Amino acid sequence: MATRTIAIFGGGVAGLSAAHELAERSGHGVDFSIHVYEKRSHQLGGKARSIAVPHSARDGRDPLPGEHGFRFFPGFYRHLPDTMTRIPSEGTTVSDCLVVADRMEIARTGAEPIVISARFPHSLDDLRIDFEALFADSGLHLGEARFFAERLWQVLTSCQDRRLAEYEKITWWDFLGAGQRSKAYQNLLVSGLSRSLLANDPMYASVRTVGDTNIQLILGMVSPARPTDRLLNGPTSKVWIEPWRRHLEGLGVQFHLDTAALSFGIENGACTGVEVIEGVTHQTVVADAYVFALPVERMAKVLKQSEARPDAPLKADAILNGVMEVCGNVRWMNGIQFFLYRDVPITHGHLLFADTPWALTGISEAQFWSDEHLPACGDGTVGGILSLCISDWDAPGPLYGKPAKHCTRQQIAEEVWAQAKAAINVGGKVLLEDSNVHSHFLDPDLASHPDAEVSLTDAEPLFVNFIGSWAQRPPAVLPTRNLMLASDYVQTYTDVACMEAANEAARRAVNGVLALFGSTADPCELWPLHEPALLAPFRWHDQRRFDQGLPWDGHIL
Template sequence: MSKKVVILGGGVGGMSAAQELAERGFDVDVYERLEVLGGKARSIPVPDSATGGRKPLPGEHGFRFFPSFYRHIFHTMKRIPFGTNRRGVYDNLVETTHVMAAREGMTEISFPLYVPERLEDWEMLYRLLVKNEANIPRDEMLFFARKVLKFLTASQARRDEEYENITWWDFVEADGKSKEYVDFLAVGLTRDLVAMQAEISSSRTVARIYVQLMLGILQPWLHVDSILNRPTTEAWIDPWEAYLTQLGVTFHRGASLESFDYDPGAGRITGVQIAQGGASYRVEADYFVSALPVEAMAGKVSAEMAARDPMLATLDQLQTGWMNGILFFLRKDLDINHGHILYVDSPWALTSIFSQNFWEDVDLSEYGEGDVQGILSLCISDWNTPGVLYGKPAKECTAEEIKEEVWAQITARLNDTGTIFLDPADIITWFLSPTIEINAGEPTRNTEPLLLNTVGSLRYRPEASTQIENLFLASDYVRTTTDLATMESANEAARRAVNGILGREGWRLGLCRLYELEEPVIFKPARALDALRFKMGLPQLEYL
C-alpha cells in the first residue's frame, strides 16, 4: 500500500515535492491557504479588468527570471507535459538576448548575452569593455576582480565559517569606492535581480550567486536569462496542476494550517489541524511536508517540537525582505531592450522587462478590453529608501504614490537623452501586486515577503529532514546548495525533503536528483589547498 503524504503549501516547493512523490507512487494531498496554486510564482489576474468575454489582464507577483543555474527547476519543468512540446513546460522558456543598465543623465549601456554575431553587438561590447562607458575606474575593476578570484579560490569551509560572517559590502570594500563601483559591482546585480542588500547580506551567499550570474554571461552557449512565453500560470502553473492531478495528487484550496499535533513520546506528528471554509478538521498521514514560507512556519512550531529539533526554534531569527511587482499596461508595443533593464542607480532598485516581446503566441487582444499592446513588468526590490517625488520609502506610500514614483524613476533613466520612450499617455492601466496591503492609518503589510540571507544567518537554517521522524521541510529557507530565496532553492529543498522520506522508507535507488552549482574546474586545486590551510588556521593565499 502507498504511504500517505500531506504537503502544507501549494507554491513551488509544495508542488515540486508533490511531483516527486506522486511520480514514485505516494498518495499525496496538498493543502494551500489561497484559492490558487503557485505561491509567489503565480500570475495574479487584474480584478474587474475583463470585458466582452475576454480574459482578465495578466498581472504578476513580479516577473519570472530563469538564469542558467536553475537546473533543478529546469529538470522538473521538462517532466510537465505541455501540448506538443518535446520537453514539456521547459520549452515555454524564451531566451532574452540583451541586458541594459539605465542610469539617470547618462546613455544606457547594453550588452549581448550570447556570442556576438552582429556588428552592433560588437559595438556594445566595445563601448562597455574598451571605452568603459560604465565609468568604473580601472583600478577598482581590477580590485573587484581580485575579490571574485579570492572567493573562487576559497574552500567551502572558509566560505561557511568566514565569508558567512562578512557582509558583501565589507567583502568588496565598497566604502570609499566610486559611485559607479557601488552601483554596478557592489550593489547593482544583486540588489536589482535577487533583492539582496549588500550592507546586511552574507558575502558567502552573494558571492556564490554573483559568480553563477557571471559564469552564465561568460558561457553564452547557455540560456543565460530566460523568461516564459506567456503569463506564468498559463505557461507553467496550470499545466503543472493538471499533470499532478493526473498523477493522483489531491489539492485542497483555501485550506490553512492551524497547528501540528505532535506526540513528544513518539517523536512524530500524528496529524495537523486544518482551517477551511469556516470549519476546522484534522488530517492524518504517514509523512508531513511543510512548504510554508519561513514567517508562517515559525509561528507553527510548538515548544515540544522545538525541544525535539532545536533548529525549528531558530526560524524566527531569519529575516525577510520585500521584492514585489508593479505592471503598466500600455497602448504601444515597445522594444527598448530585448531582455531585462536594470535601473542601477534608482532609489527603489527597479528592474523591468517588456513581457509582450517574448509572448509571440499570445494574442493580447484576448485580455482586458482588447486594447493592450505592451506590458511593462517591474520589480521593486528596495522598499526602505526614500523616493524622488514624495521623499518617502515605498513602504510608506499609497498605491498611487508607488505608481507615480516608479514611473518617475524609470522615465528619469530612459527618457533622459532626448528620446521619449515612455509617455504617460500610453498607460491604459497599472497594477500593483495585491500582496502589498495598504490601508490608511495602518502600516503597509507584505503578505508574501522573501527570505534574506543576512550575515551569519546560516546557523539558523534547518535541513530539509528534521529531527521529528515524519516532518520534512520544502521551502527556500532550508539549507540548499542554491542558498538563495528563489524558485530554484524551493525546488531543491523539496527534492531534499522527498529524499528524506524515501530514506525513511528504505529506498536506496530512485532518489531525487540533486545538482551542484558549477564553478571553474581550474580553481579546484586552489580550493583544495585552501581547505588544508583553513584547517591549519592559516590565512587564505592571494593570487593577484
Template sequence: MEAPAAVPVHRCEAAGACGGRRPLPAEHGFRFIPGIYHNLPDTLRRIPFPGNANGVWDNLVAPAEMSFARSGREDLRIPLPWPGHRPAELTLDEIRRALTALLDTAGSIPLHETAYFVNRFLVFLTSCDERRDQVWERTPWWEFLRADRMSYDYQRILAVGLTRNIVATKAEEASTRTVATLLEAFAFNALGRGADGPLDRILNLPTNEAWIDPWVDHLTGLGVEFRIGWTVRELAYDSGARRIGAAVVEDPQGATHRVTADHYVCAMPVEHARRTWGAALRAADPQLARCDRLETDWMTGIQFYLTERAPLLAGHANCIDSPWSLTAIQQARHWPARDFAADYGDGAVVDCLSVDISEWDRPGILYGKTAKQCTRAEVAREVWAQLKAAFNDTGRTVLKDGALHSWFLDPGVDGLGTPNPTNEDQLLIHPVGTFHNRPRAATAVPNLYLAGDYVAVDIDLATMEGANASARQAVNALLDRTGSAAARCAVRPLFRAPELEGLKRHDRIRYRLGLPHALDVG
C-alpha cells in the same frame, strides 16, 4: 530640484476583460530562470504541454540583452550571446548610445578599482569551502569589496547592483558567500560551463498559461487534490509519540479540522511555516527554532499596461539609480503566441511592463515617502516616475504618460499608507550568518520534512531552484526513513570548475593553518 509632476495612473482591478478576451496578465513578479538552474528545469521537462516535446521547459525563451538603466546617463546595454541566439537588432542611434554608455561606464570606474574587484572575485573563486562557510559567510559583501572607499559607480554597479536589485538584500549586510556564489555561477553560465541553458530565460506566455495551469492539470491527473482557501494553522506535535500527530487546518468558512497522515512535508515560505511550529515541536528539533533568525524583506511586482509599445530593450532592465531599486521587462515581445490586444483586456492594451520593487524603505522622488508609507495609487505613480527618470533621461521619451492604460499591484501587499503595512509574499534575504541558520530537509521529528527556498541546499539563495532542490531532498529523506526501494530524486548541485579544485585544496591548507588566502591583498 523640482519634483516630477504626478501623473494620473488608473488601477485595473481584476485586470478587466471584455469581448471574450482573457483578463490582463498580472503576477507577483516576473519569472527569471537562469541557466544555472538544473533541478527546476528537470521538473519543467516532466510537466506535459501540448505540442512541446520537452513539456513546459520548451516554453523557456532567452532575452537577447539586458541593461543597467542609468538616470541622467546613457543606459549600459549588455548583449547575452548564446549558440543559436539571434542578437537584438539595433538602429544607428542605439549603437551610438550603447557605445557611449560603455565608454562612460568604463571611464567612471577607475582602473585600480576594476583591478581590485577582479582580485576579490579571484580570491572567492579559489577559496576553499571552509573559508567560504566560516569567513566569507560572516563578511558583508560591501566590506569584502571595500566599497566604502570606492567610486559611486563601483558601489552602484559592483556592490549594490546584484545584492539589492536581484537578491533584495542590502550590500552592507549581505553575506559575501551568498552574493559571490551567485556571481560565480553566472560567470560559468556565461562561459557555457555546467549550464542548462542561456544566462537569462523567461517564459513565452504568462506564468499561469505557460507553467502553473499545465502543472495543476498534470498533478490533478495523478490524483493530487488541491484545497484552495484552506489555511494550515499548526503542525500538532504528539509529545508521547514524538511525532506529528495531525495538521490543524481551517477551511474557508473558518471551521477547524485535523488532518492525519503517516508523513508531513511542510512546503511553505519560512515566514508562514514557522507560524505553524508550536513550542513542543520546536523543542523536538532546535533547527526549527533557529529559523526564527532567518530574515525576510519586501520584493513585490507591479504591472503597467500600455496602449503603445515602448522602445525599450529586448530583455531585463536594472534601474540601478532608482531609489526603489526597480527592475523591469516588457513582456509582449516575448510572447509570440499571443496577440496582446486581441487576447487580453479591453483590446486597447498592447503590452505589459512588469516591474519588481526591491526597496520599500527609502524615500522616492515624487512624494518623498517610502513605498510602505505610500498608498497603492501613490506607489504606482512613484514607480512610474522612477521608470521615466531612468528611461526618459537622454533626449528620448521612451515611456509616454498618454500610453499608460492601467496598473496592477500584487494584492499580497496590504495596508499601504497606514502605520502597519503587511506583505503576505515576502522574500528570504541573506545577511551575514544566514547560511548557518538554514534547516535541513529531514528534521529530527521522524515524520516531518521541510521544503522551501529557506532550506539548506547547494544554491545559497532564495530561488525556485532552491525550493525545488529542497523538495527533492525531502522526498529522498522520506524514502530513506521508510526503507523504500523506489528510485531517489536526482539533486544536482551548482557547477564546480575542476581546474580550480587544486587551488581550493591549497587554500584549505592555509585556512587550517590560520593563514589568509594567498591572493588576499586586503
C-alpha cells in the same frame, strides 16, 4: 503494497515540486497518496502565480495578467528546469516554453545604458579587463573595477570550507569595501546584481551567499555554453502553473484549497497531526508524513501558534528553533506592471536600473510571449507589458519624498513610472510615454497597515541569507522522523531565496520521505552550483591552505 499518506502544506513552487517528485516515485515498494493543502481559495503557484487584474476582462477575454514580480530562470538553475521537462503542455513540455533573454541592460538616470560584455574570464587579468571595459563610462574609478574583479576572483578561487567558515560571517557590502568607495561603485557593482535581481541586501547578506550567486549570474552572462537568462513565453499561470496542476491531478495528487495550517504537535519523535482551517471549519489532518512547504514567516507563525499545545514542536525538535531565529530575515521585493497600448521592447532581456532610489529592475515581457496571449486579455488594446520590481522600500522617492512603504498605491505607481522614465528616456530617446499607458497593477500582497493610513505591509516578503544564518537554517530532513521542510530558507546548494532553491528543497524533502518508508525509487537528483573546472587547481590549493590555517592567497602553488 503499502500505501502511505503524505500531507504537503503550501501550494507554491516548493509544494508543487514535492508533490510532483513524490508522485512520480509512487509504486516503487510503496504507494503514496498525496494531498496538497493551500490557503488560497482558487489558485496555486505561490509567489510565482499570475494574478488576474480585477475588472479588466472585456467581451469574453481573460483578465489582464498581473504578478507578484516577474519570473526569470537564470542559466544556473538546474533543479527547476529539470522538473519542468516532465510537465506536459500542448504536445510538448513546459520546459519548451522557456525562451532565452540574451541581453541585460543597465539603465542609468540621465546617462546612456551600459552594455554587458560576453567573454569568459580565464584569469584575474581577464576579469579585470572585462570589468574595466564594461564600466569605462560608468563613473567608476579604474581602481574600483579592478578591486571588484579581485574580490570576485577571491570567491571563485576559494575552497568551500573557507566560504562557509569565513565568508559566511562577512557582509557583501563590507567584503567589497563599499562604504569607502564611490556611489557608482555601490550602485553598479555592490547593489546592482545582488539586490536588484534577487533581493539580497548587500548590507546584511553574506559573502558566501551573494558572492556565489553573483558569480553564477556573471558566469551565465559570459559563458557561451549556457543561456544567461530565460523567461516563459506567456503568463506564468497559463503556461506553467495550470498545466502543472493538471498533470499532478492526472498523477493522483489531491488538492485542498482554502485550507491553511494552524498548528501541529510532535510526540515520541513523530508529528501526530496538523490542525488546519478549511474555509471556516477547523479539522485535524492526519498522515504518515508531513511536508511543510511554507515561506519562513508563515512557518514561524505556525510554530508560534503551536506553542500552547502540550506537544509543542519547538520543545520536541530543537532544529525547528532555527526557523524562529531566521524568520525576521526578510526583505520586500514586489512588482508593478504597466500595461501599454504599444509594446516597447527596451532591450531583449532584463533591465537593471543602477541608480533609481527604489532599486528597480524590470523586463519588457510581451516580446517574449507567444502572439496569442495579450490579444486574448483585457479589452484587447494592450500590446505590451513593462513589469518592474521594487527592491528598496525604505529610500525616499523623488516625487513625494517618502519611502515606498509609506506611499499610497497610486503614489507608488507614479514614483516607479517617474523613476523608470528618468533612466530609460535618455540621450534624446523617449521610449516611455505617459500617453502609451493603458493601466497599471500593483502586487496585491501590499496592504494598508491597520495603524497608519498610508503605511503598507507585505504579505509575502523574500527571505535573505543574513550573515551567520546558515547554521540557524534547518535542513529539509529533520530529527522528527516524519516531518520535512521544503522551502527556500532551508539549507540547499542554491542558497538564495528563489524558485530554484524551493525546488531543490522539495527534492531533499522527497528524498527524506523515500528513505523513511523504504521506497526503492531512485532519489531526486541534486546538483551543486557550477564551479569552473578551469579554476579547480586554485580551489584545491586554497583547500590545503585552509586546512593549514592559512589565509587565501589566490595562487596555484
